[in-house]
Amino acid sequence: MGRFLAIRLALLVPTLLGVLIVTFLLLYVAPGDPVQAMVGERADAATIARLRAELRLDDPLPLQFGRYLGKVVQGDLGQSYITGRPIVQDLVERFPATLRLAGSAMLFAAVLGIAIGIYGAWRPGSWGDRASALVAYAGVSFPVYWVGLLLILVFAVTLRWFPPSGYGGFAFLVLPAVTLGMRSVAFLSRMTRAAMQEVLRSDFVRTARAKGVKEGPVILSHALRNALLPIVTVLGLDFGSYLTGSILTETIFSWPGVGRYVLTAIEKRDLPAVQGSILFLSFVFVLVNLITDLIYAKVDPRVAYD
């Protein structure tokens, strides 16, 4: 186990280096000049030239990359071209908001998705099962944007149950979490249903039922535990992607998370902010995957990392 962890952690280095190189190159070839975004309207060519020189944007690419890498290994992601604030500080400020939203969306998706999936597997072909299939299709088909605005219109503007947007307590979390979690509800319910159906057909479930175990415990403790592996996979992947920012949901709901930070940085060609956030988010993503792998071993004793 320790050895596995050590290897996986060591593998983070080349992964993140690869991410760095790719983003650096992509940003370099992308059109748009960070200085143009910095100077605003009515600039003059001399100022633009001066800023380019100050930021050393005209240096050869390998030199620029080397300089950047040198700082990154010291834990310094540099400062935003636009605001001048340290990028690490910007990310530290915004990540908790993203974490809260991702966590709530995941919780919502897990509870609802798994419940629907179990029900579908338990009563396949029932009215509820068919309705849940429809919900699942809707969940993956409707664009986040549309769902978000619709929820605001219905639950905030018309019913006044929740505030339309903003950062705050539980009330502010509901609509964005539902919007963000929709897709996972859909995936999870289908995944759970399939996995559960398979398990419910197996011998040990029949045995359990035969020896008189009640239906509740059969489903929830006997069957579900054995169907968890694919569920954990989906949960892990989705959680990873939610944590790396949900640009649309954060924008619609004025949620001050990393997704919006990255979007603004890209729009303004704030190169260090884009690079820094992508590096940070890749790290988070890889870490979540690693944790998911570790959970496998907990869920299924047959999975062992040695």
Next chain:
Amino acid sequence: MRRLLPSLLTLLAACADAGTSSGSLRYYLTADPVTLDPALSTDVQSGEVVALIYDNLVQFDVDGRLVPGLARTWESDSTGRVYTFHLRTGVTFHDGRPVTARDVEASILRALAPGSRGRQWPLEPIEGARAYAAGTAEGVSGMRVPDDTTIVFTLTEPLNIFPKFLAMPVAGIVPTPTPADFAERPVGSGPWKLVSWTHDNALLLARNDNYWGGAPKSDSIRIRIIPETSTQSAEFETGQLSVVEIPFGETARWESQHGERLQRRPAIKDLYVAINTRRGPLGDLRVRQALNMAVDVETILGTVMAGRGVRAAGAIPPGIDGHDASRAPYRYDPAEARRLLAAAGYPNGFALQLWRSQRAELARVAQAIQQNLAEVGITVEILQRDATSVRAAVRNGETDLYLGDWWADYPDPENFTWPLFHSSNHGPGGNYAFIADRTLDSLIVRLRTTIDEAEKRRLAREADARIFELAPWIFLWFPVDMWATQEGLDGWKIPLVFTGQRWTDAVAAP
């Protein structure tokens, strides 16, 4: 699960009252301000908040008039090169320090600091400012402080709009010395004090009880950061915002649902298509005239923008000196356009690229123009990029046509001529048409430097007529701003200039 459900329901009930609002003012910005340090502010959002926290020597009121700020009075000498400002006495910064002419001097020096990433051009007319900003001079030779309440600026050349430059955010007056995290914890002398700022979320400002102009009528103003327009509307409709700007595409709905709460104001903005006069056929005046005649501006304005605009026959909007309401816009005449194209040697038309940013409202305008131009044989490819890419391409002269808008920083004909059409401002300066016309250049320079107001008006009119004649743009319209105000909100008006609404008179219903 059985224990979870009741607690969830309790929580749901608890948040049912989340929609109530208190009596404080609630405003919003579409993006987080980049900074709250006046010396560094270049974006609209920063400028708006800077105007609440700081004072300038002079400032714009809600109707765009230049009014006294920290300066009680000011005057220029007969050459138009020397400006003297007399400060109010007894004004203090939020931290209690008195505001003196020394602070004004230090603030200007700070804004001109070598290597600053702020916007320095409004201060560059001061003699020696460029040298100081370039790091080759110790101080600014054209700035003198004879006593604690007087500051004298000597300019490199007469410039009648200089006082208006001093009303811009970059010339906000800050205390000296300023702490290191000043951009985050600003201290000014303005009507509002910053209480808190959580990035991308909200700013909270409390009134400055000691404000020299009288304390604001409301206790506080909360400024949310709300990027999405539909969300802004929803926040307004649930009572969470005191005011909201109405997108052009939503005009009809708001007019029918909230007609009595709407305010309209012809904006000092231009919507235009810059024709790059350096590219291929576009250098030919007849071609540019043909483009103007081929586009059915009236119909586009009516259908796409719900009529929220005043047709343009020039670049100077109504309400600004030099605007000539009697000049007729180019008439929609595709047959004449075809004839002009043929005369210029393009009977079969040609292909052009039209660049625009991703702002949704411009999409349909671009499509309409594309369709209109196709009817006279000009094939238009629309290139839609993010704002930064578009800006870079336009400034480098890589675009044929550019659909964009221009917002004035200060209400003056200079702002609609010098940056947009003077040959020294090609590219980054704002002249995206890359027009270079000696007559026009000379008119613009004279209107900048004359100290005779009547002469200035005349020159502005003449310059605008010349601009219309040269057709460096497809002249579209001057947009009309529309905002909705919350029931019971008093003392708020759409400002003409983005720094003109300081919320001092605004009172929300309790």
